[in-house]
Amino acid sequence: MTTLEPIPxxxxxxxxxxxxxKPIWCPGCGDFxxxxxxxxxxxxxxxxxxxxxxxxxxGCSSRIPGYTNAYGFNTVHGRSLPIAQGIKLANPELLVLVxxxxxxxxxxxxxxxxxxxxxxxxxxxxxxxNQIYGLTKGQLSPTSRRGRKTVSSSFGSLEEPVNPLxxxxxxxxxxxxxxxxxxxxxxxxxxxxxxxxxxxxxxxxQSPCVTYGxxxxxxxxxxxRMQSLESIGHDPTDPAKxxxxxxxxxxxxxxxxxxxNPNPPxxxxxxxxxxxxxxxxxxxxxxxxxxxxxxxxxx
Amino acid sequence: MIIGIAGAGGDGVISAGESLITAAALEGYHxxxxxxxxxxxxxxxxxxxxxxxxxxxxxxxxxxxVAVVLNWEDFRRFGWELPVESATIVIYESNTGVAxxxxxxxxxxxxxxxxVPITAMAEKYAGTDKAKNIVVIxxxxxxFGIGRESMLEGIRKKFARKGAxxxxxxxxxxxxxxxxxxxxxxxxxRKLTAPQSGREAKLLTDGNDMCAAAAIFAGCTxxxxxxxxxxxxxxxxxxxxIWKYGGxxxxxxxxIAGIGAVVGASFAGKKALTATSGPGMSLKTEMLGLAxxxxxxxxxxxxxxxxxxxxxxxxxxxxxxxxxxxxAHGDCxxxxxxxxxxxxxxxxxxxxxxxxxxYQTPVIVLSDQExxxxxxxxxxxxxxxxxxxxxxRPTEAELAKYARFKLTESGISPISHPGMAGGNxxxxxxxxxxxxxxTASGEMHARMNExxxxxxxxxxxxxxxxxxxxxxxxxIGLVSWGSVAGVAKEALRLARAEGLHAKLLVxxxxxxxxxxxxxxxxxxxxxxxxxxQSFQGQLxxxxxxxxxLPALVKPFAKSGSNPIQPAEVLERLRKxxxxxxxNRNHRQPDPVAD
Numbered sequence: 046m047t048t049l050e051p052i053p054x055x056x057x058x059x060x061x062x063x064x065x066x067k068p069i070w071c072p073g074c075g076d077f078x079x080x081x082x083x084x085x086x087x088x089x090x091x092x093x094x095x096x097x098x099x100x101x102x103x104g105c106s107s108r109i110p111g112y113t114n115a116y117g118f119n120t121v122h123g124r125s126l127p128i129a130q131g132i133k134l135a136n137p138e139l140l141v142l143v144x145x146x147x148x149x150x151x152x153x154x155x156x157x158x159x160x161x162x163x164x165x166x167x168x169x170x171x172x173x174x175n176q177i178y179g180l181t182k183g184q185l186s187p188t189s190r191r192g193r194k195t196v197s198s199s200f201g202s203l204e205e206p207v208n209p210l211x212x213x214x215x216x217x218x219x220x221x222x223x224x225x226x227x228x229x230x231x232x233x234x235x236x237x238x239x240x241x242x243x244x245x246x247x248x249x250x251q252s253p254c255v256t257y258g259x260x261x262x263x264x265x266x267x268x269x270r271m272q273s274l275e276s277i278g279h280d281p282t283d284p285a286k287x288x289x290x291x292x293x294x295x296x297x298x299x300x301x302x303x304x305x306n307p308n309p310p311x312x313x314x315x316x317x318x319x320x321x322x323x324x325x326x327x328x329x330x331x332x333x334x335x336x337x338x339x340x341x342x343x344x
Numbered sequence: 345m346i347i348g349i350a351g352a353g354g355d356g357v358i359s360a361g362e363s364l365i366t367a368a369a370l371e372g373y374h375x376x377x378x379x380x381x382x383x384x385x386x387x388x389x390x391x392x393x394x395x396x397x398x399x400x401x402x403x404x405x406x407x408x409x410v411a412v413v414l415n416w417e418d419f420r421r422f423g424w425e426l427p428v429e430s431a432t433i434v435i436y437e438s439n440t441g442v443a444x445x446x447x448x449x450x451x452x453x454x455x456x457x458x459x460v461p462i463t464a465m466a467e468k469y470a471g472t473d474k475a476k477n478i479v480v481i482x483x484x485x486x487x488f489g490i491g492r493e494s495m496l497e498g499i500r501k502k503f504a505r506k507g508a509x510x511x512x513x514x515x516x517x518x519x520x521x522x523x524x525x526x527x528x529x530x531x532x533x534r535k536l537t538a539p540q541s542g543r544e545a546k547l548l549t550d551g552n553d554m555c556a557a558a559a560i561f562a563g564c565t566x567x568x569x570x571x572x573x574x575x576x577x578x579x580x581x582x583x584x585x586i587w588k589y590g591g592x593x594x595x596x597x598x599x600i601a602g603i604g605a606v607v608g609a610s611f612a613g614k615k616a617l618t619a620t621s622g623p624g625m626s627l628k629t630e631m632l633g634l635a636x637x638x639x640x641x642x643x644x645x646x647x648x649x650x651x652x653x654x655x656x657x658x659x660x661x662x663x664x665x666x667x668x669x670x671x672a673h674g675d676c677x678x679x680x681x682x683x684x685x686x687x688x689x690x691x692x693x694x695x696x697x698x699x700x701x702x703y704q705t706p707v708i709v710l711s712d713q714e715x716x717x718x719x720x721x722x723x724x725x726x727x728x729x730x731x732x733x734x735x736x737r738p739t740e741a742e743l744a745k746y747a748r749f750k751l752t753e754s755g756i757s758p759i760s761h762p763g764m765a766g767g768n769x770x771x772x773x774x775x776x777x778x779x780x781x782x783t784a785s786g787e788m789h790a791r792m793n794e795x796x797x798x799x800x801x802x803x804x805x806x807x808x809x810x811x812x813x814x815x816x817x818x819x820i821g822l823v824s825w826g827s828v829a830g831v832a833k834e835a836l837r838l839a840r841a842e843g844l845h846a847k848l849l850v851x852x853x854x855x856x857x858x859x860x861x862x863x864x865x866x867x868x869x870x871x872x873x874x875x876x877q878s879f880q881g882q883l884x885x886x887x888x889x890x891x892x893l894p895a896l897v898k899p900f901a902k903s904g905s906n907p908i909q910p911a912e913v914l915e916r917l918r919k920x921x922x923x924x925x926x927n928r929n930h931r932q933p934d935p936v937a938d
Contacts, residue, residue, distance in 0.1 A: 066781060098612070098762040103773075111770050111782060116762035118611055119772035119782075120604075121634050127601035131608025131616070132762065134592045135566050139612065139762050160597040320587045328588035332727045334557045335690070338547035343367035343491055344359075344481075344498035 056091045059084040064114045075252030075264065076105060076173055078226025080112050083142070083171070085229075086236035087115075090140070097140045100129040102154060104146040105180050106173035106252070115142075123154030126161045129168050137314040140240065141168040148178050151207045152187040162216040162245055164313040169239040173252040174209060176262065183257040190295060195257070210291035210303060213247045214284070219306035220246035221287065223299055226253075227267040231300050238302065244309045251298060267298060274301035281305045345488065345536060346406050348426035349480065350391035351414025351437075353384070356477025360412075361392035362719065363481050363498065367491030368396050369548040369721045372539040376404040377719040380425055381658065389418035391426060396490065398539045403830035404718060405907045408432045409534075410488070412480055414462065416440050416448050424906070428452055433530070435483060437462045458528060469520045470513035478514050482521020489535035492522070547722040551686045551715035554722075555645060556581035558693035559617050562732055564643075565591035566616040568605035570598055570624060573657045574713040575647035578619040599627035603644065607631055610640040611771055613761030615697055619645040622664050623653065625671070632706050633672030636796065638771045639749065639759070641700035641707075641735055643693070648712040648826075650904040660713035661904025662826050663878040668708045669855040669886060675793050677800055679703070680855040681809070682710040684829040686720035691730065692852060695809070698733035703799055704759055710854065712877075714827040735759050743767055747778040751791060755799030804858050812865065814840060814847030820920050821869035821897065822848040824876065825883055828908055832875045835913035842914075844921050854883065857890040871920045872897040875913060879903045 062084040070076050087097065097115035101107035103122035110117030120128050129143045145154065150172045161170070177195065178184040184197035187207040194201050213221055220242040224232035232250065239246030253262045260266060279301070280286060287304035290297075329336065347364070351357045358379055365377045375396040382388035395404050407427040413419040413436035419426065428434065428449055433456045442448060444457040460483060466475035478499070485492045495518055503511045549557075556578045559567070567582045569575075583593045592609075596602035602618050609616040620628060625646045635642055648664045650656025668680045679699050683692035692709060700707040738746055738758035743766035750757040757778075760767025769780040775789045776782055783789070811829075814836055824832035829850040836848045849865045851858070866872070872894070874884035881899025900916060902908055 093765070095765045095768050096763060100608070111772075114768060116611075116768050117770040117772075118608075118638070119770060119774060120607075121630055121773050124600060124604045124631070127596065127604030128608035128611070130594070130601075131566070131568060131605030131610075132612040133608075134594060134605070135609035135612035135614040135616070136761075136763060157597065157601055160601070317587075317592050321590050321592075324587045325590065331561050331563070331589070334560050334585075335547060335725055335727065337557070338549040338553070338722070339545050340366045340369040340548040342498040342501045343370060343494050344363045344478075344502045 057088045057093075059088045062087045062094060062114050064112050066111050068112050069108060070105060071256050073255040074105070075175065075226045075254070076109065078229055078232070079106070079171070079173055079250055079252055080109055082224070082226065082229055082232040082236055083109070084113060085233040086240060089233070089237045090240055092140050096138070097142065098129070098132050099142045099144065100125045100132065101144040102149040103180070104149045104178075106144055106146040107149060109144040123149055123152070124157070125149065126154060126157040126170070130161060130164070130166050133166055133168050133314060134317060137318065142240070143168055143170045145170065145172045147172065147174040147176060147186045147188040147209070151209055151212065155187070155207070158213065159216040162213060162218045165219065165244045165310050167244055167312045167314055169236070169246045169248065171236065171248045171250060172209060173250050175252050175254040175258055176206070177254050177257045179254045179257055206295060208291065208294045209249045210294050211288065214288050214291050214304060218247050218304070219244050219309040220302070221291070221304040222247070222302045223249045223251065225251040225267050225271055225298065225300060227264045227271060228300055231273065235302060242305065244312050271298045271300050274299050274303060279303070282307045345396050345409045345534075347394045347396070347410040347412065347484065348391065348408040349412040349414070350389065350419040350422050350426060352418050353387035353390050355390070355414045356474070356480070357390045357414065358392055360477035360480045361394055363477070363495070364394055364484060364490055365396075365719055365721065366548060367494045367498070369546050370494050371491070372546070373397065373536070373721065374399060374401045375721045376401050378404045378714065379717065380422060382421065389421050391419070391422045393426065396536065398537065402834045403827070403910070404714070405831060405909050406911075410435065410484070412484070413437065413440070414476065416442060420448065428454060430454055433534070434458070435460055439463055456530065460524060465520045465524070466517055469516035475514055475517040478517040479521040482518040483525050485518070486522040486525025487530060487534065489538070545724060547724060548719060549686060549722065550577070550717055550719050551683070551689050551711055552577035552647070552717065553581050554686050554689040555619070555693050555711065555716075556585070558690045559643070559697070560585060560589060561690075561727060561730070562615065562694045562697035564615045564617045564697065565589060566606065566609035566614045567591070567618065568594040568596050568609070568616075569602040569618045569620060570596050572599075572621045572624045574649055574716050575619045575621050575645065577716070578645060599624040600631065603628040603631040603642075606642050607635050607640055610635070610642045611638070611761065613763070615641070615701065617643045617645070619647065621647050621649050621657070622651045622655065622667070625664060625667060629671040632678060633674055633676065634773045635706045636672065636676045636678060637674070637773055637775070639704040639757070639796070640771070641704050643696045643700050643707050643709060645709045645711055647716040648710055656905050658713065659905035660827060661878060662710070662712060662828065662876050663880070663882060663904065664710060665854060665878070665882040665886060668710055671708070677797055677856055678706050678708055679800070679803060679853065680708045680710060681852055682826045682854055683715060684826060684850060684852065686715060686718065687722040687725070688852070689715065690725055694730045694732065698731065701733050701735040702756070704735060704756065710826060712827050737764075738767060748780045749776060749778045749792065751778055751795055755795045800856060803853065803856055804860060806853055806858065807861060809851070809853035810858070810861050811850040811852070812847065815845050816847065817868045818845045818847040819868060819870045819924055820844070820846040820917060821866060821872035822846065822913075823851070823872070823874045823883065824848065825851055825854060826877075828875055828877050831908050831910050832913060834910040835917065838910060838914045839917045844917055846917055851883075855886065857887055859890050862887055862891040866891070866894055866897065870894055870896060871924060873900040873913070873916060874898070875908060876901045877904055877908065
């Protein structure tokens with residue numbers, strides 16, 4: 046966020062951003078932890094709830110705006126990014142968060158991702174990646190591993206998974222991070238950093254599905270698997286190194302900031318504001334707009 | 345007077361037409377110009393038709409009074425769009441090698457034919473064959489008087505920066521055309537008499553530009569869309585203008601993202617527009633459903649072309665009415681409006697934004713390829729006569745216990761937007777209760793559906809969105825909409841001039857069907873026609889879902905790209921009168937019981 050004021054300490058608590066709606070998620074779902082991390086990050090940011098727009102698509106993860114206190118919009122499957130872009134461009138002052146899942150974000154909605162990246166629209170895109178379709182009860186997702194047996198792949202998946210980290214790096218994303226509710230403090234911190242980043246920020250959250258997920262994806266297993274990028278001395282300003290580590294998406298569970306462009310391109314919103322400022326002198330009053338259709342010379 | 349010009353790309357066919365209609369606008373004429381091209385992106389054949397008159401021109405159709413042929417092969421490609429009759433004055437390029445008494449036209453032998461060395465004259469006087477269009481303008485000014493006063497001034501201004509030699513060359517080419525015409529006078533003087541009154545500033549534009557300008561007038565500050573023929577010029581105009589008003593244009597990655605961004609901008613509190621054509625409309629429908637259940641205002645313009653699928657992208661058709669009325673799934677109602685001309689587009693777009701904001705709903709505007717791309721001389725529009733409506737926002741008291749989807753008496757609930765303190769709510773495609781919280785309650789779904797339909801009930805009384813012309817108690821009734829309404833109107837006027845007892849209803853609000861308006865109109869009617877440019881006659885069928893029409897009211901429907909001619913409608917009206925008289929006299933069975 047480029048427009049953030051310095052935070053008055055303690056102005057908001059995480060609880061201020063929680064709604065009183067009871068989640069429909071299965072007990073033990075990773076998404077409970079994601080809500081908590083998001084509300085903690087928002088408290089740290091300190092913007093009041095009415096200046097926040099929280100947009101989602103369809104899926105278990107996309108229920109999240111209902112469980113937070115802000116302006117929420119639970120839209121249609123795969124289209125949270127276009128809608129969020131419209132909101133941000135219409136009112137650049139808003140803090141815009143987008144929640145999605147692996148199916149919503151990288152299958153039905155995958156086509157929108159490159160475009161939000163190349164426009165560098167200043168929003169934070171949190172994908173809860175559980176490698177399965179939970180809401181429709183256990184089908185293959187675009188991030189399911191090859192060979193995975195599900196109700197829609199009785200004999201095992203014949204596809205390689207989409208690699209969300211490599212996908213967004215490939216399109217030139219300037220802020221790429223990964224977290225898990227198994228490391229709540231770390232997750233809240235990268236969400237906060239993503240919100241503060243001036244431009245499009247992508248956060249992949251390895252949020253386990255307790256009902257249809259593999260054993261090795263559960264929080265318990267994650268706690269032993271996960272490896273903090275900071276602890277291994279990863280330099281988040283090095284894009285080649287970030288891509289190298291992104292390639293290990295299937296085998297390793299890195300947490301933290303994978304890539305942060307030290308010289309990010311201008312945001313789309315900045316360009317819009319500059320253009321509006323530059324051109325506003327040329328506006329004829331709206332009620333005289335038709336004068337431009339008065340015929341001039343005939344040739 | 346109807347003038348048709350055709351030639352190869354680069355012959356200056358379109359620029360000649362545009363010069364003529366601009367001169368006509370400046371001289372106080374009424375007129376419409378349509379353009380038609382081969383499917384090539386550059387080059388290929390091009391044609392235009394100009395219909396000019398001292399009275400308002402209702403449609404561009406009809407056989408040619410004057411045909412200008414720069415190339416016979418290209419001219420013949422536009423056969424049915426440029427119909428030649430024996431009375432048509434034919435002016436053609438001599439170097440085509442065709443003999444005046446042996447024109448390559450089938451089944452018709454025009455009597456007045458001029459073979460003119462157009463290219464040779466351009467080369468001789470202007471030093472380049474690029475001045476062919478200037479020679480053509482000179483010829484038409486000479487024979488028909490259009491632009492005699494203003495063309496030379498136009499040439500001087502346009503070519504001024506190219507130097508005196510170019511100005512003089514083009515002026516000589518124009519003069520040469522003029523003099524050729526004077527040296528070969530018509531037996532009968534066909535010069536148009538320039539109107540004495542009404543010479544004050546008329547407007548000259550096409551439907552797409554008018555649509556975009558009207559959106560700005562209505563307070564639209566957000567457009568997102570995807571290029572698609574024949575709607576793209578709406579985005580292009582707004583991209584040149586909307587920033588000046590603090591607005592934004594987003595060329596989206598696809599049609600879905602286009603309307604998605606518009607839904608988002610509307611949620612954020614802005615008036616927002618998207619525009620497309622049939623295939624794009626198909627992609628947008630899920631978002632229309634979302635905007636309907638989330639009760640978000642937006643305007644979606646569909647510039648109709650021939651369908652289904654890619655169909656006929658550069659030709660007009662009225663075959664997307666069913667799609668507009670029934671676009672997204674679920675029980676839902678979205679108002680559908682249709683302008684009848686370029687001039688009418690202004691008020692329809694303003695109305696569309698007003699309905700969208702007032703009823704918190706997507707509104708679909710059905711334009712068509714003809715209106716969108718035809719150049720029309722438009723009477724001046726007094727913008728102060730148009731009201732601009734804003735969405736109903738919550739008051740302080742309402743915010744104190746805010747319920748976004750409150751079940752009010754009118755069905756309209758005050759709408760907040762992000763940034764408004766105290767107005768936080770969850771918008772959703774999921775069915776919700778008054779607070780916006782997801783629900784699976786059948787009772788709540790029924791109440792919300794009822795609210796979302798009830799709020800539109802005042803639309804049944806919007807008689808100002810219907811035009812009725814003719815004898816109120818006539819037994820013959822016509823109904824027509826969109827660009828075809830101009831054809832029906834001309835047919836009605838011709839019929840009434842013959843003493844036929846008929847009337848016409850032009851709905852600009854197509855959906856919801858205003859049942860009482862149709863019932864009142866058809867109360868005196870025993871025979872009639874729905875005149876439509878679609879194979880099925882979609883308005884006829886849509887109205888019949890809601891209104892019991894007299895049995896002998898039928899569709900007169902043609903697939904797109906087959907212009908309906910006022911003369912053929914008139915012929916049907918005459919037959920209906922004969923049949924009515926026959927029935928009255930108990931003489932013979934009905935000859936047109938179809």
